[in-house]
Amino acid sequence: MNEESILLFIKIVFAVLVVYWVSIAVSLIYRKIRRARLKKIETTFADIVSRYLYNDPKDPLTFDEIKKRLVKVGIRQRNKNNIQFLIRLMIRTQRTILGRNFSKLQKLYTEIPPYGVSIKKISSWSWYKKARGIREIYEMNQSQYFDEIFKYRDDKNIYVRREAQIALVVFLGWESLRFLPYLKQNMTLWQQIKIVEKLYDHYPKPELKWLHKAYETEKLFGKKLLMRIIRKYELHAEIGYIIDNLNHEDYEVRETAIYCLQTFAVASSTMEYIKQLYDDIPNTTQQGQLLNYIYENSDIDLDFYLKQLYGDNEELKLSIAEILWNNGYKEKVQEFYYQQYPKATLNVG
Amino acid sequence: MWDSGEGFFGSYYIYWISVLLFIGYGASLITLYLAGIILARRSIKRTKQRSIFLRTEDVVSATDIPSVTIIAPAYNEGLTIIENVKSLLSIQYPYYELILVNDGSKDDSLKKLIKEFDLERQDATFITQPIPTASVKYIYRSRQTKYTHLTVIDKNNGGKADAINAGVNFANTELVIFTDVDCIIEQDAILKMVRPYLEEDDKEIIGCGGGIGIANNSIIKDGILSELRLPSRLIPMHQVVEYIRAFLLGRMAWSEINGLMLISGAFGMYPRKRVIEVGGFNPKTVGEDLELCIRLRMHMEEKKIPYKVVYLPETLCWTEAPSDYNILIRQRDRWARGLWETISLHKKLFLNPKYGKMGLLYYPYWLIFEFGAPVVEFLGIICMIAFGIFGWIDWPFAILLFFAAYLVGCVFSTIAIFMYVKSFDHYTKPKQVVELLLAAYLEPFLYHPFLLFGQIKGYYKKLFDITSGWGNMTRKGFKVVKK
Numbered sequence: 001m002n003e004e005s006i007l008l009f010i011k012i013v014f015a016v017l018v019v020y021w022v023s024i025a026v027s028l029i030y031r032k033i034r035r036a037r038l039k040k041i042e043t044t045f046a047d048i049v050s051r052y053l054y055n056d057p058k059d060p061l062t063f064d065e066i067k068k069r070l071v072k073v074g075i076r077q078r079n080k081n082n083i084q085f086l087i088r089l090m091i092r093t094q095r096t097i098l099g100r101n102f103s104k105l106q107k108l109y110t111e112i113p114p115y116g117v118s119i120k121k122i123s124s125w126s127w128y129k130k131a132r133g134i135r136e137i138y139e140m141n142q143s144q145y146f147d148e149i150f151k152y153r154d155d156k157n158i159y160v161r162r163e164a165q166i167a168l169v170v171f172l173g174w175e176s177l178r179f180l181p182y183l184k185q186n187m188t189l190w191q192q193i194k195i196v197e198k199l200y201d202h203y204p205k206p207e208l209k210w211l212h213k214a215y216e217t218e219k220l221f222g223k224k225l226l227m228r229i230i231r232k233y234e235l236h237a238e239i240g241y242i243i244d245n246l247n248h249e250d251y252e253v254r255e256t257a258i259y260c261l262q263t264f265a266v267a268s269s270t271m272e273y274i275k276q277l278y279d280d281i282p283n284t285t286q287q288g289q290l291l292n293y294i295y296e297n298s299d300i301d302l303d304f305y306l307k308q309l310y311g312d313n314e315e316l317k318l319s320i321a322e323i324l325w326n327n328g329y330k331e332k333v334q335e336f337y338y339q340q341y342p343k344a345t346l347n348v349g
Numbered sequence: 350m351w352d353s354g355e356g357f358f359g360s361y362y363i364y365w366i367s368v369l370l371f372i373g374y375g376a377s378l379i380t381l382y383l384a385g386i387i388l389a390r391r392s393i394k395r396t397k398q399r400s401i402f403l404r405t406e407d408v409v410s411a412t413d414i415p416s417v418t419i420i421a422p423a424y425n426e427g428l429t430i431i432e433n434v435k436s437l438l439s440i441q442y443p444y445y446e447l448i449l450v451n452d453g454s455k456d457d458s459l460k461k462l463i464k465e466f467d468l469e470r471q472d473a474t475f476i477t478q479p480i481p482t483a484s485v486k487y488i489y490r491s492r493q494t495k496y497t498h499l500t501v502i503d504k505n506n507g508g509k510a511d512a513i514n515a516g517v518n519f520a521n522t523e524l525v526i527f528t529d530v531d532c533i534i535e536q537d538a539i540l541k542m543v544r545p546y547l548e549e550d551d552k553e554i555i556g557c558g559g560g561i562g563i564a565n566n567s568i569i570k571d572g573i574l575s576e577l578r579l580p581s582r583l584i585p586m587h588q589v590v591e592y593i594r595a596f597l598l599g600r601m602a603w604s605e606i607n608g609l610m611l612i613s614g615a616f617g618m619y620p621r622k623r624v625i626e627v628g629g630f631n632p633k634t635v636g637e638d639l640e641l642c643i644r645l646r647m648h649m650e651e652k653k654i655p656y657k658v659v660y661l662p663e664t665l666c667w668t669e670a671p672s673d674y675n676i677l678i679r680q681r682d683r684w685a686r687g688l689w690e691t692i693s694l695h696k697k698l699f700l701n702p703k704y705g706k707m708g709l710l711y712y713p714y715w716l717i718f719e720f721g722a723p724v725v726e727f728l729g730i731i732c733m734i735a736f737g738i739f740g741w742i743d744w745p746f747a748i749l750l751f752f753a754a755y756l757v758g759c760v761f762s763t764i765a766i767f768m769y770v771k772s773f774d775h776y777t778k779p780k781q782v783v784e785l786l787l788a789a790y791l792e793p794f795l796y797h798p799f800l801l802f803g804q805i806k807g808y809y810k811k812l813f814d815i816t817s818g819w820g821n822m823t824r825k826g827f828k829v830v831k832k
Contacts, residue, residue, distance in 0.1 A: 006749045013756040020763045024786075027771050028779055128398050135402070158550070159402045190403065190547035193411045228413055259413065285622065318477050325474075 037074060038085055044073045045089050052108050053101050063111045075113060083114045091139040109140065119145050127157040134163035138170040146171050154183050162191050169198045174207035177214040177229075181222025192225045196232045206233050215241060223248070224256040231260040239264050243273065246290070247280035254281060258289045271298045284315045291319060300327050309336055364741050367732050374725050375754060378718060382761055388602035393662055393772055403548070405540040409443075415523045415546065416444040417539055417618070420516030421530040422509050423449055427456035431465050433530045436572030438499060442539035446498045448516040449530065453483070453506025462501055467492045473502075480514040480629035483507030488519070509614075510630035510637040517621060517629055526618045527638075528666065533564060533574050534616065538665035542618045545659045552655040555645050556619050558612035559665030560596045562775070563589045565672060574667050579781055584677055585670040586788040587796035592670075593785075594765040597662060597772075604660035608711045610646070612658065614638030616666035623648070634694065636687015643695050643712075650704045664775065678803035685723065685807025686817065692720050723804035755793060762789035 048069060051061045074082045090109060097105055118140065121133025134152065137145050152164035165183070168176040180187075180195065187195075214226055223245060230238045242264075245257040266274065275294060281287050291308075300323075309320045309332075321333045408414055419437060423430060437447050451459050462468060468489035482504065489501040504515050513527055524546060528534065535541075538559060545554045565580035580586045603609045612619075614637065627648045630637040642658065649656040671677040692715065699716060701708035736742050766785050769776070776782060810817050 003746055003749055006746070006753055010749065010753050010756060013753065013760055017756065017760050017763060020760065020767050021786075024763075024767050024770060024782060025779075027767070028777070028782065031777065131402055159399065162402065186550055188548050188550050190408065190544070193408050193413055193547065196413070197408065197411050231413065315477075322474075 037082070041073050041075070041082060041085055042089060044069055045086065045093075049093055049105065049108070053097075053104055066108075066112055070113065077113075083117060087114065087117065087136055087140075091136065094140065106141065118142065119148065122148055122152075127160050131157070131159040131163045134160065134167055138163075138167040141170075143171050153179060154185055156185075158185075158188075161185060162194075165191065166194060166198055169195055170202055173199065173203040174210040177210040177226075181214045181217035181219055181225060183219070183222075187221040187225065189224075192221065192228055195225060196228045199229065200232055206235060208235075208238075211235075211238065220250050220253055223253050227256050227260040231263045234263065236264060239266065239270075243270065243277070246274065246277045251283060251286075254283070254286055258286055258293070261290075262293055265297050268298065275301070275304055284313060287313065288316055288319060291316060291323075295323050300324075300329075302329065302332075305329075306332065309333075360739070360741070364736060367736075371725070371729055371732070378722075379757055381714070381718065382598070385598050385602035386761070386764055388605040389598045390768065392601045392605035393597075393768065396662055397772070403544055405537060405544070408547070409540060412443075414444065415543060416446070417442065417524045417526060417543065418446045418448055418516070418520035418522045418621075419526045419528060419534075419539075420448045420450065420513055420520065421528050422452050422512035422516070423454065423458060423530045424452045424506070424509070424512070425454045425456045425458065426530055427454065427458040427461060429531060430458045431461055432569075432572065434462065434466070434499070436533055436569070437528075437530070438496065439536070439572040440534055440539060441536045442543075444522075445539055446500065446520070446522065448500045448502060448519055450502045450504060450512040450516045452504060452508070452512035459489075459501070459503055463489065466496050466499060466501075468501060478518050479625045480518055482511050482515040482518065485515055485519075508632050510632040510634075513637075514629035514632070517624055520621055523621060524618055525621045525624065526616070527614060528616050529614070529668065531669065532615055533569060533572070533667040535663075535665045535667075536573060538616075541661055541663065541665060545657075545661075546618075546620070549657070552607075552657040553649070554620070554659060555623050555649055555656045556609075556612045556617060556642055556658040557661065558600065558609070558617045558659075559661045560663055561592060561613055561615050561666050561668055562664040563592055563670045564667035565669055567667070577667075577775055579776070579784055580670070580672070582672050583788065583791070583795060584674065585672050586784070587792050588670040590762055590766065590785055590789045590792060591796075593769045594762055596660075596664075597769055598761070598765050600660045601662055603711075604658070606706075607657050608706065608714075609658040609660055610643055610707075610711055610715060611639045612642050612660075615668055617642075619645070631694075634687055634690040635683050636691045639687060640691040640694065643691060643698075643707075646707055647695070647698070647704060650707060662772065664773070674799050677799055678806065681800050681803030682807040682810070682817070685804040686811055688715075688720055689808060689811040692716055723801055723808065726801055727805050758793060759790055762786075762792070 048061070048066050052066070055061055070086070075086055076082070094102070094105060094109075118133045118136035119142075121129045121136070122145075124130055124133070130152070134149050137149060146167070149164050149167045152160050153168055155161040155164065161183075165176075165180060165187075168179060172178075176199075211226065211229065214222065217223065217226070227242050227245065229235075230242060239261070242257050242260050243266075245253050246261070248254050248257065261274075271294065274290070278287060278290055278294070281290060294304075302324075305320050305324055309317055309324070321336070324330075325333045419440070421433075421437060423433075426433065434447070434449060437449075449462070451462070469492050471488040471490060473485045473488050483506065485502055485504045487503045489503065491497065491499050500519065502515055502519055504512065507515075517525055524543065526539065526542065542557050542559060545557050548554075562577075563580060563585055564574060564577065565582070565585040566578045567574055568576040568578070579589065600609060600611075617638065619641075623645055624641070627641070627644045629641075631640050631644070634640050646656070646658065671680050695712070698704050698708045698712040700713060704712075733742070733747075763786065766782065766789065770782055776785060809815070
């Protein structure tokens with residue numbers, strides 16, 4: 001290492017620094033120009049939609065005119081980013097419009113560019129483009145491409161298969177339960193929640209025959225998904241499915257069952273059955289959660305609580321003592337306490 | 350040049366061995382930073398791509414997203430406590446609770462809270478304490494329905510870690526967020542933080558951190574950051590650059606290879622179950638955030654459960670940075686002591702294959718480059734002075750080498766600023782970017798020496814067993830604009 005080599009190194013590092021200065025400047029300028037461009041596209045599109053939906057018979061807006069205006073603000077085949085932005089605008093607009101105007105808007109979308117952009121993305125090798133294409137198709141309600149999407153429901157890539165599953169829900173509704181609980185790949189909590197939300201948004205009226213058929217699934221995520229659906233739709237008649245899973249061997253299935261059960265109040269006979277299941281739950285935290293549910297949804301059953309207080313589960317005794325203490329059974333708690341520590345002076349209350 | 354000292358304790362060899370060691374250390378560090386840039390870039394790109402399919406709007410109306418408890422410890426925060434609590438209560442998340450732990454404050458914090466939020470005292474007899482803490486005196490809850498998600502725990506003083514542990518004991522949600530009471534949290538922060546937990550598949554998420562930004566001189570309105578400004582003073586300005594570099598490059602890179610060992614105590618989310626399993630924060634260290642994260646990772650490694658510690662690049666929490674040298678030095682002194690304590694507490698990790706990559710790679714990195722950097726730097730200064738006195742230094746060459754190292758540092762800071770400006774909308778004006786760059790280039794002269802001093806001071810205290818606690822961290826407070 002000599003001075004010359006250090007000088008050369010300094011020159012190289014300085015050149016890198018200059019490159020980054022230029023990059024920062026370009027980035028700032030680009031962002032400013034881009035913002036202005038997007039703003040223009042947005043304003044133009046908003047104007048087109050409002051004029052099209054409420055067309056003035058004296059000065060009607062034609063499709064040719066619309067196309068010309070879009071080209072003028074940069075919606076051209078080669079400007080992929082602008083087209084992508086327009087698609088986002090189209091989806092956003094469609095979400096906010098209902099009824100007759102919704103049909104009119106769909107007619108508008110079929111007549112103006114971009115044409116077939118989303119379906120082309122599906123054949124891309126990139127997971128990102130593929131998933132995006134599927135998302136656009138179901139968001140734009142292009143059910144004609146359903147067969148293309150269907151095959152990706154169990155894709156290796158998590159984002160591709162998730163979007164395909166949501167498409168299934170959007171296009172098939174409750175019938176999608178023919179497939180969803182039986183998929184090979186696991187389904188995360190996020191996806192379960194998203195499926196439930198989409199189903200509820202698009203198909204608020206339950207179709208129980210598909211739900212009943214889906215009960216046959218042995219997939220753990222399938223069971224969790226079905227319980228979440230029961231909870232979301234508040235299907236009181238289906239609560240038995242949730243209760244049956246309270247003592248499931250899998251921790252997460254039990255967790256979902258306890259969580260979903262909390263939405264419902266049950267008859268006293270059912271509550272008795274739940275109390276019987278209570279002892280079969282192998283996890284103390286979950287027993288604690290179920291105990292809260294039992295306490296909040298039924299009258300004080302002294303025998304049940306005393307059985308727990310004198311039982312083996314040390315971790316829950318404080319909670320049980322609190323329930324008894326606050327519900328008029330102070331003497332029972334004191335009795336238990338004296339039994340534990342016969343020489344101690346009780347210092348509570 | 351060698352004539353004067355040659356043969357003196359083998360000075361020629363001492364000089365060259367020292368030079369080679371320092372250059373080797375510096376070169377390794379640069380290589381690691383370069384690798385960090387590549388990993389961070391990849392991580393940011395992937396996070397951006399994924400975020401299109403993980404939009405919080407898709408689940409915001411869902412009723413089965415997990416409940417979260419925010420735990421904020423407070424000690425003598427009477428001056429700003431009401432504004433701070435209101436800010437924490439304004440977060441947008443359908444199912445969250447705020448537990449404020451009054452850690453034996455000697456001021457009027459509790460009195461103010463009782464008055465402002467119409468708090469009602471409740472019995473604390475039946476609180477379960479899976480993590481032992483200083484005794485809890487009372488629990489307070491509001492009589493007003495708009496504050497039903499606020500709980501104040503009044504306990505005897507036990508320190509920050511102890512206060513958080515009391516909050517963990519009382520919380521009954523699956524996830525807990527730890528934050529400082531004076532932090533301004535972004536409105537959608539919890540929704541974003543919850544996402545990785547909803548997303549977990551084959552690996553359990555045991556910790557999630559979010560970006561932390563400096564908001565000195567910024568405007569706070571109704572508990573929300575309404576206008577982000579760059580600090581007017583140089584010291585916090587340097588920290589803006591430091592945080593951008595550390596969070597965007599450092600943590601994103603480590604997150605990409607699941608090597609994150611630290612989730613900042615200012616804002617981090619954990620599963621309550623796991624925090625209880627490891628016994629909560631360790632009140633015996635002042636680096637409790639780093640220590641907890643390492644202990645959680647060790648716990649999972651020992652139980653052989655696949656896990657992940659994740660980091661979100663977006664700035665989700667804004668804090669006030671020290672604005673004068675004394676406070677800065679105190680802060681870094683404390684951080685250095687916390688690092689020392691954590692590193693020595695978990696020394697069994699060093700090159701221990703039982704802990705996988707954490708033992709073989711991540712812990713040695715922390716030991717050599719995070720813990721070791723101030724020591725190496727300090728030794729470097731001593732060597733430079735000693736070699737200079739002996740006349741062994743070729744000054745023109747040394748100056749060139751120093752300039753080269755300085756430029757390399759500038760490049761890293763510039764890249765971090767570039768990536769930040771490109772990815773986020775916080776600093777978009779050319780003037781702001783120029784100010785950030787200038788602060789980055791002045792940092793080695795006006796800021797770094799004080800950091801080094803603070804760190805060495807902390808190590809000195811640990812080396813000679815000088816007792817020192819958290820130290821006062823006086824804050825000026827944000828500019829608050831009321832309705």
